Amino acid sequence: MRLEDVDAVHAIEEMCFAIPWSRNSFYREVTENACARYLVLREDDVPVAYAGMWFVLDEAHVTNIAVRPDRRGLGYGEEITRALIQLAADSGMTWMTLECRRSNEVAKNLYHKLGFVDVGFRKRYYADNNEDALIMALEQLPEANPERDPRLARE
Numbered sequence: 001m002r003l004e005d006v007d008a009v010h011a012i013e014e015m016c017f018a019i020p021w022s023r024n025s026f027y028r029e030v031t032e033n034a035c036a037r038y039l040v041l042r043e044d045d046v047p048v049a050y051a052g053m054w055f056v057l058d059e060a061h062v063t064n065i066a067v068r069p070d071r072r073g074l075g076y077g078e079e080i081t082r083a084l085i086q087l088a089a090d091s092g093m094t095w096m097t098l099e100c101r102r103s104n105e106v107a108k109n110l111y112h113k114l115g116f117v118d119v120g121f122r123k124r125y126y127a128d129n130n131e132d133a134l135i136m137a138l139e140q141l142p143e144a145n146p147e148r149d150p151r152l153a154r155e
Contacts, residue, residue, distance in 0.1 A: 001038035001050065003030050008047040009040065016066040018128040036063070037087060041080045049076045051084045053096070060088035060141075062098035065107075078110055085114065089141035096141060099133035101126060111136050 001009060010023040029036040035056065041049040049067040053060045062084065067076045088096055099122060100107045116136040125133035 001026075001030055001040050001052070003027075005038075005040050005047055005050075006030060009038070009050045012047065012050060012066050012068050013064070015069055017064075019126070021064070037084075037091070039080055039083050039087065041067075041076055041083075043071065049080045051080045053084060053088060055088075055091065055093060058092070058094040060084075060091075060093040060096040062096060065098075077107075078114070081110065081114060085138065085141060086145070089144045092144070093141060096138040098136050099125060100136065102132045102134050108134065108136075111138075114138065115140075 006023060006026045010021070010026050013020040013026070029038060029052065033054070035054045036052060037055065037060075038050060038052040040047045047068075048071040049065075051065040052063040054063055055061075065077065065081060065084070067080075085096060096116075097119075098111070098116070100111065102121070116138045118134055119137045120135040122133040122135060124130040
């Protein structure tokens with residue numbers, strides 16, 4: 001994610017979540033959080049989806065994944081999630097975790113399709129309705145592709 005993506009990413013966030021992150025939260029992710037990595041999927045150079053994660057030791061923890069509501073059903077969620085998983089592998093992470101709402105069948109089905117397993121719950125995790133979060137883990141990431149190593153692309 002580039003700094004110029006923050007407004008568009010925040011707009012997608014507001015469309016997708018009952019309690020969205022603030023614009024300033026995304027700004028800080030880009031400018032201050034050395035552990036954060038974000039991807040933005042564009043259609044005709046317009047952001048339509050984004051995904052983020054934090055690197056903690058050897059774990060990639062997914063912070064958020066969102067697809068603009070009018071662009072859902074086109075495979076963008078799977079595409080950006082696969083790219084996030086590969087970025088984690090290429091960056092030396094060995095496993096990935098995330099939380100999702102227990103009621104979010106579409107997300108759970110996608111994550112299961114990609115190899116995530118259910119590992120636990122966080123009771124009353126979501127403040128808007130006290131819904132539990134399902135904790136999921138991808139216990140083995142794909143093989144790293146050194147040609148895509150993000151450290152090699154840094155300026």
